[in-house]
Amino acid sequence: MPAQNITPIQIIMAKFELIMPKMGESVAEATIIKWLKNPGDTIELDEAVLEIATDKVDSEIPSPVAGILEKHLFNEGDTIQVNGVIAIINTSGEAATTPAAPAQQAIQAKETPLEVPFVSQTLEVSAIKSVPGGRFYSPLVRSMAKLEQISQAELDAIAGSGKDGRLTKDDMLAYLETRKSGKAVKPAGATNTTPVKPQAPAVSVSGGDEIIEMDRMRKLIADHMVMSKSVSPHVTSFIEADVTNMVLWREKVKKEFEKKEGEKITFTPIIIEAVARAIRDFPMINISVDGTKIIKKKNINVGMATALPSGNLIVPVIKNADTMNLVGLSKAVNDLANRARNNKLSPDEIAGGTFTITNVGSFGNVMGTPIINQPQVAIMAIGVIKKKPAVLETPQGDVIAIRHMMFCSLSYDHRVVDGSLGGSFLRRVADYLEAFDINRPI
DSSP states (O other): OOOOOOOOEEEBOOEEEEEOOOOOTTOOEEEEEEESSOTTOEEOTTOEEEEEEOSSOEEEEEOSSOEEEEEESSOTTOEEETTOEEEEEESSOSOEEEOOOHHHHHHHHHSOOOBOOOBOOOOOOOBOEEOTTSOEEOHHHHHHHHHTTOOHHHHHTSOOOSGGGOOOHHHHHHHHHHHHTTOOOOOTTOSSOOOOOOOOOOOOOOTTOOOOOOOHHHHHHHHHHHHHHHHSOEEEEEEEEEOHHHHHHHHHHHHHHHHHHSSOOOHHHHHHHHHHHHHHHOGGGSEEEETTEEEEOSSOOEEEOEEOTTSOEEOOEETTGGGOOHHHHHHHHHHHHHHHHTTOOOGGGGSOOSEEEEEGGGGTOSOOOOOOOTTOSEEEEEOOOEEEEEEEEETTEEEEEEEEEEEEEEEEETTTOOHHHHHHHHHHHHHHHHTOOTTOOO
């Protein structure tokens, strides 16, 4: 029998394009922090492939398919547009070329090679670009610079808080706010130079000192706090509230509440309820400032500062808090706090806040003077609840009794919130807390 030419069967791999998912309405890009899987690694369904960071939150990206990671399309530190393809996953195993059996050859003469569809979405990938010898800029930052007519030299002079000094959206917003006031730093060689940002003093380091590099989140927090103090003249007012009824009510219902609702009830949702009611009474505390314009917010979105295991701070937001009952607020507070501590929040869940509460009492502190969470104009700190002797007015005369007392402090932007408004708002919050109905049903 004459020798036959054996044609190999071609198996074309099924490939899946892993894309940068949409992280929320306000997020257009994300930075790759770390690849958790390398080319050749097996990936299970829903297994994390990489860690990413936005200007708001860090998270992991899981794979929607099982297979073998074939290729990284970007490196760690690169910033990618949402919906950009970031990796290729082979969902059918390794490519193979094997001799065809004689019985198969007749079939092959009539049929095309076995082809598995290429699973893909044609999406525009837009990685960050840089100038020769310069740093990287994301498309969003470049778009903002073009819109505001910021030259390349001026852009290069702006301090960045992102990875390796990358310029973030928040950096640009802070710079543009400063630029409106005429105090922006101009590039070298520019005329009419304005005051340069003060430089931190040099720090001496001895042999026994430990040097700890700030992580990404701590850098963002530091820059945001400095920006807030430079933008808003801070004033802080204090008030002491008698929260005895609130404390006794919670103690009375907490077991029944957990049994009925499957949730623990803390003081936080009760305080948020009082704050939301007070904001309704004083809507000019629920504003933002845009240059010389005051933006009066329609929705009451209360952020609650939450400490993370790393020691950093994040502020998840309860949207439309004034429309929720105490059960709904309790569920929202517990859910957001738990997911915040486990790094499971989406960017939208920490965006859009119009007022912030921070609980310094959870650390045993009596009171605090918090820094405003821009672009809001006020933030309230609640202190530890302590039993103290207090004077009570009764029909029979004044008496001294042991009461549960708590300090509240309000830091506000004195450009637009005067002492009258700030003090009246804080007094109203205390009034609602002190008037809490001890017989309130769950």
